[in-house]
């Protein structure tokens with residue numbers, strides 16, 4: 001169906017009318033109407049992408065995301081609802097260009113201009129083969145089919161699981177998903193405003209339908225980056241959902 005602005009307007013009105021009618025019928029009905037309208041069931045052509053749930057990004061890691069470990073039970077509970085699961089790992093070389101320590105006089109969370117553009121500088125993190133780069137030990141995804149590693153080119157970062165920061169070098173994930181007939185991806189993990197956000201937006205660019213599961217993610221939130229990421233994701237057509245909305 002063609003989604004014209006007018007059609008969207010009508011749909012919105014219809015939705016509000018339905019909720020208003022349900023409200024007058026009692027709060028139980030209101031809840032049921034809202035739950036029904038938000039629920040989404042991943043089909044056989046959907047994949048859950050679990051982004052960077054690694055020791056580096058949780059408490060005790062080298063680049064801890066606040067409450068990062070809290071995504072683990074949420075993602076474990078979601079996993080049985082998906083036939084297809086892909087896991088990513090941030091996987092940097094020692095002395096990687098995204099590390100502040102690789103730039104004289106620079107501190108973590110400052111910016112630098114690299115060949116491909118602005119780069120936020122981070123503490124050394126997720127160095128290949130270290131315990132810091134390992135997946136969180138409580139992540140329980142026995143049915144996951146692919147682990148894709150990114151950020152392994154010494155001079156180029158890769159927040160996105162699809163495309164490196166030069167915006168030219170593909171990781172191969174889009175080809176893998178397409179070859180397997182995947183049409184929709186659900187994105188979870190760390191961090192909402194960096195690797196999750198870039199992965200979600202690149203998934204849209206690659207032609208996938210995209211849901212971002214908000215409570216299955218946690219953010220770094222550097223200078224308003226979380227609000228900016230949600231805005232950019234919405235503009236790119238990523239749908240924001242909660243784990244409770246997934247059937």
Ligand code: VGL
Nearest residue numbers: 052090122190191194195
């Ligand atoms: C990430 C900053 C640097 C992430 C990775 O996983 O969001 N953030 N490297």
Ligand code: ZN
Nearest residue numbers: 090098126151
């Ligand atoms: Zn990184």
